C-alpha cells in the first residue's frame with residue numbers, strides 16, 4: 215500500500231467484509247476478520263480462515279483443526295498456537311521407559327511456521343532430538359536436530375544460560391515449513407549411557423517461539439512441580455507457543471514472484487486496489503506473499519472503515535434513531551440506490567444531490583443528498599431531534615424525508631424525488647421549456663404558503679431559514695414541494711453562520727440588523743418568491759438590483775401608473791391576461807409581497823402571522 219492513504223482508498227473489490235453478527239471472541243482470544251468462528255463462510259474470508267471455538271472448556275478454547283490457538287495478530291500476520299512436545303524418560307542408563315513423538319501439520323491452510331520467530335529446542339541429558347519437516351502434507355524431506363548431554367545434574371548449564379548443548383540445545387529452522395515431526399530419542403546407532411539418568415530422567419524436544427524458553431535444571435528431572443512437564447505439559451496438551459505466519463494464498467494471492475516486479479499489479483488478489491502491489495516472498499516457493507503490506511493495509515483499512523462507520527453512526531445518534539422507526543441505510547445501500555452515485559441532479563450548500571431508486575415491489579424514486587463539507591461538531595441530541603422531526607412531517611407540500619445514512623461524518627439524507635425541477639429553474643432557467651400560466655403560479659404560491667404555514671403554526675414553529683425559488687420543487691402536476699426544511703437547519707446547527715447557508719438575496723433586513731431569525735424572516739423570503747412568480751425576475755437582477763426594493767418603489771409612492779411595470783411579459787401576453795380579474799389577481803399578489811417586506815404603510819411582516827396564512 216505504498217503511497218496510499220488507506221482511509222481514501224476504494225474498497226478492495228474482491229474482499230467482502232464479514233457478515234454482521236459473527237462471533238469475534240472465543241474465551242479470552244479475539245478473533246478479528248479475516249478469521250471467523252464456525253462454518254458460516256461469511257464470517258471469515260471465503261470461509262478459509264474459519265476456526266472453531268470449543269466451549270466445553272472453561273474458558274472456551276479456539277482451534278484451527280485440532281491445534282489450539284492462543285492469539286491472533288493482524289498487525290504481525292501471526293497466530294500463536296500450541297506446539298506439541300515430544301519427550302522421553304530413561305528407566306536405566308541406557309533404556310527408555312517412555313518415548314513419545316509428536317507432530318504438527320498445517321499444510322493446506324493459510325499457515326506456515328514462522329522462520330524468524332521460532333527455534334527448535336531439546337532439553338535433556340544424553341538425548342538426540344530430530345526435526346523432520348517439509349512444505350506439504352506428506353513431505354518430510356528436511357531434517358535437522360541437536361544433541362544435548364550432561365554427565366550429571368550439576369554438570370548441566372546453570373539456570374537461565376543459553377542452550378549450548380549442556381542440558382539443552384537449540385537450532386534455527388528454515389522457512390516454508392508446514393509439516394513437522396519432532397523426535398526426542400537416543401542415538402540408537404551409537405548408544406551412549408546416560409550417567410545422570412536418575413536425576414536427569416526425562417528429555418523434551420519442540421519447536422517454540424524464540425526466546426520463550428529459559429533453561430532450568432529442574433526441567434531435566436521429569437518429576438516435581440518445577441519439572442518441564444509440570445510447568446508446560448506434554449504431547450499436544452502443552453502451553454508451549456509456536457508462531458505461525460498467516461496469509462491469503464491460493465486463489466487469493468499474488469502471481470508468482472518472477473512475474474511481478476515491485477510495481478506489478480496482480481489481477482486476482484484477495485485484496486486488489488490501486489494501491490496494492492505484490493512483494494517478493496521471503497518464505498520460499500509456494501508462499502507467495504509474506505503478509506504483504508498491501509494485504510495488511512487492506513485489512514487495516516477495513517478495520518478503520520468499520521470503526522469509522524460505527525463512530526459516525528453513534529455520533530449521529532444511530533441507536534436512538536433506530537428506535538424512532540426511520541429507515542437507516544448503510545453506505546453500501548445508498549451506493550446501490552444511486553447506482554454508484556451516477557446521476558447527479560443538483561448541488562447545494564449541503565452537498566450533491568443524486569437521483570436514485572429504492573427497489574422493491576413498488577420502486578420509489580429518491581433524491582440522495584450527499585454531504586460534501588465536513589461538519590463542525592454538533593449536538594447529537596439536536597441532530598436526532600431534527601431528523602426525527604423531519605421524518606414525522608407529512609405534508610403534501612413538504613418534500614418527505616425517506617431515510618438517512620448515518621455512517622458518514624455528515625449523514626446522507628434520502629428524500630422523495632420531485633421530478634419537475636425547482637421553481638427557480640422553471641422561472642429563470644436557461645433551458646426553460648415551459649411558460650407558467652397565472653393560475654399555475656397561483657397554485658405554486660398557495661401550495662408553498664401552506665407548507666410554510668403548516669411548519670410555522672403546527673410543527674413546533676419550525677422555521678425554514680432558506681425559503682427561495684430553488685427550494686420549491688415541482689412535481690409532475692406542478693404541485694410545489696418545499697425542500698430543505700431539514701438540511702438548512704441541520705447545517706445551521708453547527709458553527710456555520712446563517713449567511714453561509716441562506717441565499718442573501720432573500721434575507722430579511724431585520725435579521726441582518728438583529729441576527730435573530732424567526733418565522734417572520736421566512737415570510738420575508740416568501741415575499742421575494744411571490745415577486746419572482748409575478749415578475750419572473752430573480753431576487754437580484756440586472757447586476758445588483760434588489761427585486762423587493764425595486765418592486766416596492768411605485769407601491770410606496772402609490773404610483774398606480776407604474777405598479778404594474780414589472781409584471782412578467784409572458785403573463786401579460788397570455789390570452790385574457792388584460793381582463794380585470796386577471797390584473798386584480800396580479801395586483802393582490804404584488805400587494806401581499808410588498809406587505810411581506812413590511813412596506814406600504816400596512817402591517818409589516820413583523821406584525822403579522824405567517825405570510826403563508828395570509829396567502830392561503
Ligand SMILES: Nc1ncnc2c1ncn2[C@@H]1O[C@H](COP(=O)(O)OP(=O)(O)OP(=O)(O)O)[C@@H](O)[C@H]1O
Nearest residue numbers: 559560561562563564567581629630631632636684
Ligand atoms: N427531493 C428532490 N427531488 C428532486 N430534485 C432535487 C431534490 N432535492 C434537490 N434537488 C435538486 O438538487 C438541486 C440542489 O438542491 P439542494 O437543496 O441541495 O440545494 P439548493 O436548494 O439549490 O441550494 P441550498 O443548499 O443552498 O439551499 C435542486 O436545485 C434540485 O434541482
